[in-house]
Amino acid sequence: MLFLFVLALLGLCKPLLAKDVVYNFNVSWVTANPDGLADRKVIGINGAWPLPVINVDKGDQLIVHMYNGLGDKNTSIHFHGMYQNGTNDMDGPSMATQCPIPPGSSFTYNFTVNQNGTYWYHCHTDWCYPDGYRQALVVHDSDAYFAGEIEDEFTVTMTDWYHTLAEDIKPEFMSLYNPTGAEPIPNAFLFNDTLDTSLAVKPNKTYMLRLINTGAFVAQYFYIEDHEFTIVEIDGVYTEPTTADILYLGIAQRYSVLVKTKDTATKNYAIVTMADSTLLDTIPSDLRLNLTNWLEYDASASHPEADITVSVSSDLDPFDDSTLVPYDHMPLLTDPVVSINVAVVMANLDNGEGYAFLNNISYTAPKVPTLYTVLSAGDLATNALVYGEFTHSHVLPHNGVVEIILNNNDTGSHPFHLHGHNFQVLQRYPSYGADFFDYASGDPHNYNAATNGTSGFPTYPARRDTLVLPPGGYFVIRFVADNPGVWLFHCHIDWHLMQGLAMTMVEAPDQMQQRLTIPDDHYAACKAAGVKTEGNAAGNDVDFTDLTGQNVQPGWLPAGFTTRGIVALVFSVACAFLGMGSIVLYGLSDLKFVNKDDAIATSAPQEQYHDEQ
Amino acid sequence: MVNVFAVQVFFIVFRECLEAVIIVSVLLSFLKQCLGQPHQDQAIYKKLVKQVWVGSILGVGICLIIGGAFIGVFYGLGHDIWSNSEDLWEGIFYLIATIIITIMGLALLRINKTKEQWRIKIAQALIAKSQGHKKSRFLGDWARRYAMFILPLITTLREGVEAVVFVGGVSLGYPATAFPIPVVTGILAGLTVGFFLYRGGNAMSIQLFLIASTCVLYLIAAGMFSKAVWGLQYYRFQLAVGSDVAEEGNGPGSYNIRETVWHVNCCNPETDNGWDVFNAILGWENTGTYGSVISYNIYWLFIMLAVSYMLWEERSGKKTLRERFLGVLVKVPGLKGYAGKKLDVIHQNPDEIMRQVHQGLFNEPAIEQGVEMK
Numbered sequence: 001m002l003f004l005f006v007l008a009l010l011g012l013c014k015p016l017l018a019k020d021v022v023y024n025f026n027v028s029w030v031t032a033n034p035d036g037l038a039d040r041k042v043i044g045i046n047g048a049w050p051l052p053v054i055n056v057d058k059g060d061q062l063i064v065h066m067y068n069g070l071g072d073k074n075t076s077i078h079f080h081g082m083y084q085n086g087t088n089d090m091d092g093p094s095m096a097t098q099c100p101i102p103p104g105s106s107f108t109y110n111f112t113v114n115q116n117g118t119y120w121y122h123c124h125t126d127w128c129y130p131d132g133y134r135q136a137l138v139v140h141d142s143d144a145y146f147a148g149e150i151e152d153e154f155t156v157t158m159t160d161w162y163h164t165l166a167e168d169i170k171p172e173f174m175s176l177y178n179p180t181g182a183e184p185i186p187n188a189f190l191f192n193d194t195l196d197t198s199l200a201v202k203p204n205k206t207y208m209l210r211l212i213n214t215g216a217f218v219a220q221y222f223y224i225e226d227h228e229f230t231i232v233e234i235d236g237v238y239t240e241p242t243t244a245d246i247l248y249l250g251i252a253q254r255y256s257v258l259v260k261t262k263d264t265a266t267k268n269y270a271i272v273t274m275a276d277s278t279l280l281d282t283i284p285s286d287l288r289l290n291l292t293n294w295l296e297y298d299a300s301a302s303h304p305e306a307d308i309t310v311s312v313s314s315d316l317d318p319f320d321d322s323t324l325v326p327y328d329h330m331p332l333l334t335d336p337v338v339s340i341n342v343a344v345v346m347a348n349l350d351n352g353e354g355y356a357f358l359n360n361i362s363y364t365a366p367k368v369p370t371l372y373t374v375l376s377a378g379d380l381a382t383n384a385l386v387y388g389e390f391t392h393s394h395v396l397p398h399n400g401v402v403e404i405i406l407n408n409n410d411t412g413s414h415p416f417h418l419h420g421h422n423f424q425v426l427q428r429y430p431s432y433g434a435d436f437f438d439y440a441s442g443d444p445h446n447y448n449a450a451t452n453g454t455s456g457f458p459t460y461p462a463r464r465d466t467l468v469l470p471p472g473g474y475f476v477i478r479f480v481a482d483n484p485g486v487w488l489f490h491c492h493i494d495w496h497l498m499q500g501l502a503m504t505m506v507e508a509p510d511q512m513q514q515r516l517t518i519p520d521d522h523y524a525a526c527k528a529a530g531v532k533t534e535g536n537a538a539g540n541d542v543d544f545t546d547l548t549g550q551n552v553q554p555g556w557l558p559a560g561f562t563t564r565g566i567v568a569l570v571f572s573v574a575c576a577f578l579g580m581g582s583i584v585l586y587g588l589s590d591l592k593f594v595n596k597d598d599a600i601a602t603s604a605p606q607e608q609y610h611d612e613q
Numbered sequence: 614m615v616n617v618f619a620v621q622v623f624f625i626v627f628r629e630c631l632e633a634v635i636i637v638s639v640l641l642s643f644l645k646q647c648l649g650q651p652h653q654d655q656a657i658y659k660k661l662v663k664q665v666w667v668g669s670i671l672g673v674g675i676c677l678i679i680g681g682a683f684i685g686v687f688y689g690l691g692h693d694i695w696s697n698s699e700d701l702w703e704g705i706f707y708l709i710a711t712i713i714i715t716i717m718g719l720a721l722l723r724i725n726k727t728k729e730q731w732r733i734k735i736a737q738a739l740i741a742k743s744q745g746h747k748k749s750r751f752l753g754d755w756a757r758r759y760a761m762f763i764l765p766l767i768t769t770l771r772e773g774v775e776a777v778v779f780v781g782g783v784s785l786g787y788p789a790t791a792f793p794i795p796v797v798t799g800i801l802a803g804l805t806v807g808f809f810l811y812r813g814g815n816a817m818s819i820q821l822f823l824i825a826s827t828c829v830l831y832l833i834a835a836g837m838f839s840k841a842v843w844g845l846q847y848y849r850f851q852l853a854v855g856s857d858v859a860e861e862g863n864g865p866g867s868y869n870i871r872e873t874v875w876h877v878n879c880c881n882p883e884t885d886n887g888w889d890v891f892n893a894i895l896g897w898e899n900t901g902t903y904g905s906v907i908s909y910n911i912y913w914l915f916i917m918l919a920v921s922y923m924l925w926e927e928r929s930g931k932k933t934l935r936e937r938f939l940g941v942l943v944k945v946p947g948l949k950g951y952a953g954k955k956l957d958v959i960h961q962n963p964d965e966i967m968r969q970v971h972q973g974l975f976n977e978p979a980i981e982q983g984v985e986m987k
Contacts, residue, residue: 176853176870176871177853178854179865347865348865348866351870352866352869557865557870558876560875560877561875562875564874564875565874565875565876565901568875568901568906569901571906572906572909575909575913576835576909576913578913579835579912579913579916580828580832582917582920582921583824584824584828585920585924586719586924587722587823588820590722590723590725590820591816591820
């Protein structure tokens with residue numbers, strides 16, 4: 001009895017020990033020059049950049065009071081990887097779960113962090129996080145199975161860096177003159193938002209590195225010279241300790257690795273981050289693709305530049321994350337009640353600009369944030385129609401197993417992120433390794449349940465919240481719809497999100513209506529931004545099935561001759577015939593000169609001849 | 614096909630060749646009428662005929678050399694410049710070619726009229742020589758003696774150089790391999806038609822042949838005008854897009870949708886076999902832009918207007934533009950001599966001058982002396 005009481009007390013202790021972690025973020029423009037190449041305007045918090053790393057313990061209540069002091073730009077914060085179970089309204093993506101927060105407005109994010117691991121936070125309004133508005137979010141967990149081994153930990157962010165504001169990049173990227181949709185080439189790459197740094201370590205200890213790709217576009221390879229490491233966490237999910245020597249971090253992916261230091265402290269070793277150059281359409285000569293930072297055993301010893309042994313990044317053979325086994329050994333989810341089968345397609349629409357599609361829909365934001373549509377649509381909330389055609393919404397039943405089959409009909413890789421969940425990775429093809437780029441040109445290789453089969457699915461599939469879709473390949477993922485909310489599923493390359501590479505999961509809308517209450521400051525932001533908080537995707541709050549006036553993607557390019565083309569061609573042909581007719585007329589009228597000629601040629605000499613005789 | 618047969622080159626060579634043949638044939642028929650009769654001295658006649666042939670062949674020979682050198686230098690030195698910004702240069706060259714073809718093309722349909730005018734011109738030249746006031750006795754004598762050599766030499770040379778310049782103008786965008794065949798076939802066609810003209814073949818069928826050729830020539834010209842506009846527009850698009858345009862092949866992004874009237878994702882004359890012929894003759898592009906479609910139609914409208922005006926001019930007997938222009942020039946001091954002569958040709962009564970030639974020229978002792986002296 002006493003034993004039971006103690007157990008119960010212990011159980012209660014955890015939440016009782018949980019604390020509120022409060023941040024006040026005054027978001028404003030500051031100037032920064034992290035690569036030493038150019039000053040630029042970046043989004044700072046409380047007048048500083050790089051932004052503060054958010055540190056919380058598992059179970060804490062994270063409260064962020066944000067004030068938009070940018071003056072000229074809407075904003076919001078998405079806490080990447082947070083499940084937000086029960087607090088969908090705190091997820092952050094504009095026009096999905098909230099309104100964009102206009103300049104001068106305040107907004108409070110307040111949610112419980114009942115999970116552990118390495119995350120990050122970033123702006124999720126339009127395309128604002130490449131302007132510097134992103135940083136690590138670390139959830140410490142003293143109960144982690146490896147916690148006892150660790151001497152110390154480092155958080156490492158790696159990112160691409162642009163010298164131009166994203167809003168100025170946009171008109172050149174989304175342009176008639178960029179028909180291939182070639183993504184903007186970064187001006188630099190950063191390591192912890194700077195260059196040439198060292199992580200000071202002692203010999204013969206174990207350190208944890210929390211690696212995060214906080215970039216907007218370019219994936220990064222990561223390795224440490226002469227060091228192996230042990231993967232213990234991906235995207236907040238502890239894994240069975242697994243040895244690796246090279247990692248590939250797609251945008252928004254995280255790894256925690258344990259590094260055992262050497263016995264002697266005589267030398268510093270290069271930490272190499274290498275940009276995945278296959279993503280870049282052109283590589284400017286002044287762009288440094290490889291960065292060297294150091295695992296510093298001895299600050300006074302030399303810090304040598306890494307000796308790069310491969311000519312291109314794709315020669316590296318990174319660890320295949322789909323083979324990892326979660327530490328909790330959660331078994332394969334079976335019998336999905338919903339299977340969503342979509343393909344990534346890049347194409348041009350009739351304004352000549354490049355767009356990205358899942359099947360044939362390029363995500364186009366609705367007029368009312370989808371969450372608010374859920375809450376105002378009543379019984380119609382289970383009807384995907386009300387969320388509009390171009391939010392590409394799927395309504396998922398509560399607690400059902402959901403499968404997403406994502407084919408890639410594009411030649412580039414795409415790091416896909418699902419909000420509010422991590423998902424089981426059932427199959428990915430081609431996976432990391434020598435054949436990863438096999439379908440980077442030529443015909444894509446789509447998933448076929450009959451031939452690719454369910455038999456190959458792992459017993460304990462790896463789980464994460466961001467997975468890289470191989471060029472021309474596919475992946476199959478599953479998750480349980482146990483988190484009522486509006487969750488985006490999108491490519492985390494911000495330029496592709498700009499092009500519409502996203503779709504919406506509306507999970508258990510009836511549960512949301514019962515459980516969720518939107519705080520007043522969220523509605524106040526809408527009012528300030530002039531965005532409706534009730535109605536369907538078209539803003540119609542009377543007839544939710546009437547989507548007249550919804551935001552739509554531009555029209556499709558005509559496949560061949562349109563009326564206009566036919567008329568033009570007919571006119572041209574008619575004109576040509578009339579023109580040739582006039583030439584014929586002119587030509588025939590020349591015959592009148594012939595007779596005269598003949599007269600001279602024949603009669604004149606003969607007359608003369610006769611005269612002489 | 615376009616790379617070994619530049620259609621517009623064929624037509625220009627054909628046309629210039631035909632004109633040269635006409636001149637020679639006019640000369641020959643003069644000789645035949647005046648000296649070639651059975652009662653006349655066959656030796657003189659044959660010598661003069663020989664002079665005509667030698668003169669014309671020498672003229673053709675010289676201009677072939679000039680032409681070869683011209684084109685050789687052009688391709689040797691300049692051609693790399695064009696290939697860099699191909700569409701810009703193609704646009705400009707097509708524009709030049711269109712203008713050249715448009716101006717000279719309709720003359721092909723006045724072959725009989727041209728023939729008559731040459732007859733007058735030559736006759737005039739001969740009369741002028743026989744009556745001529747001699748500034749230099751030696752030169753005058755020489756010129757008179759070899760009139761039948763100099764005239765065809767100068768005229769074939771003139772037509773030949775003209776052909777070279779025109780061919781150069783219309784073909785700047787072509788590789789050197791596109792020349793030999795159209796030049797040779799053009800010469801052959803010109804000679805053939807000229808022969809039939811000389812022999813007094815069926816005027817109607819010759820004329821029909823010429824009409825058909827001219828129609829094709831103008832189809833090409835209209836197409837080139839349209840392509841010129843297209844090329845310049847495309848060049849601008851390409852500048853803005855960069856190298857990605859080529860990467861797109863026929864698909865979206867290979868054309869500027871905002872200026873497109875039609876686009877089909879195939880049938881690209883640059884890449885798809887067969888369509889380059891369609892492109893060379895009709896100016897086909899798999900993207901029709903507002904510029905290219907409108908310019909095509911405007912070109913034909915212009916041709917129709919030009920033809921109607923010329924027909925009206927001929928029929929109403931009003932002064933032609935050329936006459937009016939020369940009329941103005943006559944009043945300009947310094948140009949009086951030049952313009953006056955040209956006007957004389959126009960105002961000459963052809964029958965009258967012919968008679969003068971027949972009566973006077975070849976019976977004149979000077980010529981016979983000259984010939985005998987030889």
